Amino acid sequence: MKLRSTLYEELALEIEDMVARRVLLPGERLPSVRQQRARRGVSPSTVFQAYYLLEARGVIESRPRSGYYVALRAPSAAAAAPEPEASRPDGAPTSVDVSGLVFDVLDAARSRAIVPFGSAFPSPLLFPLERLARGMASGMRRLDPWSTVADLSPGNAELRRQIALRYQLDGVQVAAEDIVITNGALEALNLCLQAVARPGDTVLVESPAFYAALQALERMELKAVEVATHPRDGVDLDALAAALERHRPKACWLMTSFQNPLGSLMPPEKKRSLVALLAAHGVPLIEDDVYGELYFGHRRPTLAKRYDGEGLVMHCSSFSKCLAPGYRVGWAAPGRHARAVERLKLTTSLAAAMPSQLALAEYLGQGGYDRHLRQLRAALAGQQERMLAALAAHFPAGTRVTRPEGGYFLWVELPDGVDALALHQAALREGIGIAPGPMFSAKRAFRNCIRLNYGHPWEDSHAAAIATLGGLARAAVQAA
Numbered sequence: 001m002k003l004r005s006t007l008y009e010e011l012a013l014e015i016e017d018m019v020a021r022r023v024l025l026p027g028e029r030l031p032s033v034r035q036q037r038a039r040r041g042v043s044p045s046t047v048f049q050a051y052y053l054l055e056a057r058g059v060i061e062s063r064p065r066s067g068y069y070v071a072l073r074a075p076s077a078a079a080a081a082p083e084p085e086a087s088r089p090d091g092a093p094t095s096v097d098v099s100g101l102v103f104d105v106l107d108a109a110r111s112r113a114i115v116p117f118g119s120a121f122p123s124p125l126l127f128p129l130e131r132l133a134r135g136m137a138s139g140m141r142r143l144d145p146w147s148t149v150a151d152l153s154p155g156n157a158e159l160r161r162q163i164a165l166r167y168q169l170d171g172v173q174v175a176a177e178d179i180v181i182t183n184g185a186l187e188a189l190n191l192c193l194q195a196v197a198r199p200g201d202t203v204l205v206e207s208p209a210f211y212a213a214l215q216a217l218e219r220m221e222l223k224a225v226e227v228a229t230h231p232r233d234g235v236d237l238d239a240l241a242a243a244l245e246r247h248r249p250k251a252c253w254l255m256t257s258f259q260n261p262l263g264s265l266m267p268p269e270k271k272r273s274l275v276a277l278l279a280a281h282g283v284p285l286i287e288d289d290v291y292g293e294l295y296f297g298h299r300r301p302t303l304a305k306r307y308d309g310e311g312l313v314m315h316c317s318s319f320s321k322c323l324a325p326g327y328r329v330g331w332a333a334p335g336r337h338a339r340a341v342e343r344l345k346l347t348t349s350l351a352a353a354m355p356s357q358l359a360l361a362e363y364l365g366q367g368g369y370d371r372h373l374r375q376l377r378a379a380l381a382g383q384q385e386r387m388l389a390a391l392a393a394h395f396p397a398g399t400r401v402t403r404p405e406g407g408y409f410l411w412v413e414l415p416d417g418v419d420a421l422a423l424h425q426a427a428l429r430e431g432i433g434i435a436p437g438p439m440f441s442a443k444r445a446f447r448n449c450i451r452l453n454y455g456h457p458w459e460d461s462h463a464a465a466i467a468t469l470g471g472l473a474r475a476a477v478q479a480a
Contacts, residue, residue, distance in 0.1 A: 009050070011036070011042070012051075016054060016059050026071065026385060027379075027381060029069050030068040030069065059071060072296035081395075083402055084401075084402065084449075085231075086231070087207040087445075089207040089226040089443070090443075091227070093225050093247060094442040096215075096218035096224050096442045099219075101444075105424065114428070115431060115433060115462060117453050118453065119453045120260075120453070121320075121325055122408050122453075124325050125456075126455075126457070127376075128368075129324075131363065135358070135363045136362070153180065153342055153350065154177070155180060155351065155352060156357040156361055157176070159361040159364070161176045162364040164179060167333070174315075174333045179331050180341050181329065181331050181352045182330045182332060183330065185330035188318070188341075193222075194344055195334065195341050197222055199220060201250040201251075202222065202225055203225070204251070205217075205252075205254070207228060207441065208229070208262065208449070209440055209441065210259075214440075231262045233265065234265065234266035235274070237270065240277065244281045252283055252284070254285065254287065254288065255289070256271055257289055258291035258294060258301075258409075260291065260407070261409050261435065262404070264402075265404065265405050266304075274304060275308055275313060279310045284312045285304060286316065287303065289317045290317055292317065292406075294321065294376070294380060294406045295377065296380075296384075296405050297405055314333070315333040316330065317330060317331060318330030318331070322373060322376065324360060330352075377406075380454070383408070384408070386458040386463075387452065388410070390463055391412065395473055395474075396470070396473050398414075399414055399415065400412070408454050409454070410451070410452045410454060411449060411451055412451070414476075415448070416448060417477055418473055418477060419447060419476065420437045421436050423472060426472050432465045434452060434469070436450055
């Protein structure tokens, strides 16, 4: 005989059902204990017990002095597809030639009429652009004319101070004078690469790798060694150790948090081991961390830079993905190579745009950045859940999908027989953009994989596009 549920279990079941049916969305605040007591005529103890039960199940989370919220990673039966397995590249050095493919894919999806699943950027509608514009106007009114010369490189002093404060909050001690402001993170990453590598040298990258990293290697005539990488916790350290011994690389370029395209997140202890391994070989780590603020958990992922005792971690990030798209303001904290990177910046592009630097310094100084980030993370988490549910409903059996803990990309491994480049062309004819897997590999691997962007507010057109894309994938499976 089944025992009757207690009042708190009934309340917990009701809330859990509302979360499952998306009546309550990830990141949404639950009614307070007082409100629940008044509405339902139950004791505070009943409400607390229900909330404690839901918290233990991972459905909701408490935030100090704020209340209870639907967890940004609330469990979802719709996202039951298994994750892809770790990649297994052959480990041989490769001359890179991906730019032609990358440009073809990106050029084909520039139109606003294209559903932007292939885009590398989140929606600009998610950012406080009006407030940033006011900050720019305010900063320009107070501009010291001499700063246009004094701040050429390494950049605006107040902005570097604000960035140094953010590092301190993350437990990393970086002096403001050791930060170089750049034209976006991509310039920071390229300058760091130039500081430590020369044509013909070898660089270790993930597999799959961010296509702009491959393009940087191609431009500098460097050889890429792709290292086995798991979609959940990042690069395989045993494979990395073997590559270090075999190839004697000049640098290692990795995304340690929410890697593009996989979304993988290296745990703190793995990051510590990574830094120690590279330090033992004297190899600089170029840490590409543009997605680190876009986490769905309780706290920002630990930086690999935090474990750097030798000045070999060259940490790079920007505001483009989390606050100010289009402003093109990034930075590098290059450790022992700071002066070399600063000089390279000065001799290539002099400085990042002063109005953009002033706007960001003004915004960060006023506060509100963390509130914006909480709202942005909640929006991205909700959009991820919607895309995962749509993929589960419409994509062919045998599809594997990542479930990253932050960022805004899903890596989708389709059944054998689906050609991602052909799927890309078919999707474009239907007004849908995707990023095919071969553009993320120096060897044009991952031919049955695609990257999808969930960084845009979910609309009916997006749901319809996933259904159409799933239909195209199913037809490709049947034709194979």
